[in-house]
Amino acid sequence: MKPVIEIVDLHRIYNTGATPVHAVRGISLRVMPGEFVAIMGASGSGKSTLMNTLGCLDRPTRGIYRIDGTNVAALDSDALAAIRNHKIGFVFQGFNLLSRTTALENVELPMLYAHPPLPGDEMRRRALRSLGQVGLANRADHVPNQLSGGQQQRVAIARALVLGPSLLLADEPTGNLDTRTSIEIMGVFQKLNDAGMTVVMVTHELDVARFARRIIIMRDGRIRRDDVVNPRLTSAEELARVAAEEQAADLVS
C-alpha cells in the first residue's frame, strides 16, 4: 500500500524575523491510508508548521513531501489548490471562518471552488449534512460572532469535511471545547476514520490523543517518540463514563 503522507528529512526555516527560526529540523514520517495520528508537543515545537506543510499551504525549505505518491514540489499553485480543495480537509488552530458570513455559507465555501461546479441546492444540502455531523444543523444561519468558540470550531470541522476529503488535518480541533464536546468531536473523527479517512491531528491533551491509533511527540522541530496507542479510547465508552461522572457529581452536591 502507498503511504498517504511521506516526508523525508523535512526542514522549515522562517526568515521573516531578525534571526532565522528553524521551526522544523529534519522530520521523516510516513502515514498510511486509514491511520489516525495525533501529534503532541510543547508550544513552539513546530506542530503547526508541520501541519501547514502537510496541508499544502506552505512549502518546505528543504526535504521531500509526497502526498499519495505525488511530489508536492513539482506541483504548480493550481494543482496545490485542487489538492487543498478536495483531497485535504484542514481545520485551523484559529478556526479561520469568514466573519459576517453564516455558518452555512462558511461550510459552502470549499464547494464554490469545486470542479466540476455543484448546483446551489446541492451545495446547501451537503453543507447542512456536514453541519449535522458536528451537531450544528440548528445554527446554520448564525454568523461566527453569534457562536461560542466550540461552535465556531465545529463549523470549521464541518467545512473541512464538506467535500469528503481522504485526508483530514486538524490543528488543535478540541482546543476550545469542553470535555464532553471534545469526546463528541473525537467520536466524529473516529467514525470518519473507521470509514477509511486518514486523520492527522495536533493536540495538547493526552486524553484527546488517546482517541487516535498512533501518537507522535515532537520537541524542538524533531520527532522524539512515535508510539501505537494502547489502550485506545472510544468515544462511546468515554461519553458513558463522563455521563456517569456527571451524575455522581450531581448526587454528591
Added chain:
Amino acid sequence: MKRLFAIIRVALRALRRNLMRTLLTMLGIIIGVTAVIGMVSIGTGARVQVEQQIAALGQNVVMIMAGNMSRGGMFSGMGGAPTLTLDDAVALRKEVDGVAYMSPEVRGNVQLVAGNLNWNASVMGVSHEYLDLRAWPLAEGDFFTEEDINGAARKVVLGQTTAKKLFEDASPIGATVRVKGIPFTVVGLLSAKGSNMMGQDQDDVALVPHTTAMRRLFGQNFLRSINVSATDASSIENVTTQISELLRQRHRILPGRDDDFMIRSQAEITEFATSTAKTMTGLLGAIAGVSLLVGGIGIMNIMLVSVTERTREIGIRLAVGARKRDIMRQFLTEAVLLSIVGGLIGIGVGMGVSSALAAQFNWPTLTPSYAIVGSFAFSAVIGIFFGYYPARKAAQLDPIEALRYE
C-alpha cells in the same frame, strides 16, 4: 454560467457589506457618466437646434455686411460702416447672375405706439422680397409690394411678439402704429419664428420698406447689409464671387487691398456653427472623460484598500481550494460591478438631468444611443482596467501569509 452567477452573488454580498463605501466609490463613476450623458445630450440637442435655426435663415442665403472685421475696430465691422449703399444693392440685383431674391437691410431700435400701448422693437427696413428670401410665411394679411418700396409707403408688417405687445390678442391688420411718431398702417402679421442662434427673439420685429426706413425713420443713406439668395446651392459660390468682384469695382478697391464689406454664405455659417458645436461637445466630452478617469482611480483605490482589509478572507479562500484565478475573478467582478452599476445609475441620472434642463430652458435634448452604449461600455472597461491591478495583487497572495495577516 452557473459559476458566473455564484461569483456575482459573492461579489454583490461583499459590496453590500460596506454599502456606504460602495455607494461613495460608485459616485465617481456616477458623476462621470452623468456628465458624459448630460453633456452629449445637451450638445446634440443644441446642434440640432442650431441646424434648424440656420435652415430658418432661408435657402442658399448670402449676406453682405458693411465694413470688415479685419479692418479697423469693432465699430466699423458688422454693418456699422457706411460702405454699402442702396445703389450697390440695386446694381447687385441687376448685374449678378443666379440671384433669386435680394433685400437690403437697415435696422434700429425704435419705439412703436398703438393706442395707449407702446413697445420698443427692432424695426427693419427690407425689400418686398425679404420674406421669400428668408422663407418666412405670413400669418395674416399681406406683405408690402414693389410699389410700396418705390413709393416709400408707410406700411408695417409686425412680428408676433411686437403684435402681442401692441395689440395684445386683437388682430393688428389695418390698425395704425406710430413709429417714431410717424403713423404707419399695419398690413401684415408674420408667423412665429422663435429665437435665433444668439438667443434673440426673432419675432420682436417690425418690417417696413427699406426706402421708408432710410428716409423717414433713420435718415441714413447707407445699408447695414444686403441679403441675397442664390437660385440653388451649387451657384452660391459663383454668386459670391460675382458680388465680391462687383462691389470691389464699385468701391474702387485696388488689387491687394482689403474689402470694405464681408460676404458670408449660409454654408459657411452652418460650417462654423456645427464645428463650434463639435468643439464644444468634444471639450465637454473630454471634461467628462477626465471625471470618469477620476472615478476609475477611486475604484482602484477602494479595491486596493479592500484587498488589504480582506487579506485573511483571501487566505481562507485559498486554503479551502480557491485558485489564483478564482481570487482574481472575484475582485475583478467586484470592480466591474461597481463601475457598471455606477455607469447604469449615471446613465439614468444623466438622462433625467438633461431632460429636466431641457424642459426648464426650452432646449431640445437628444440622448444618442451611442452615448448610452458608449458610456456603459466605457464604465465596464474602467472597472476592468482599474480593477485589474488590485485583483492581481489579491491573487498573488501566499495562502499561509494571508492567513497570518492581522
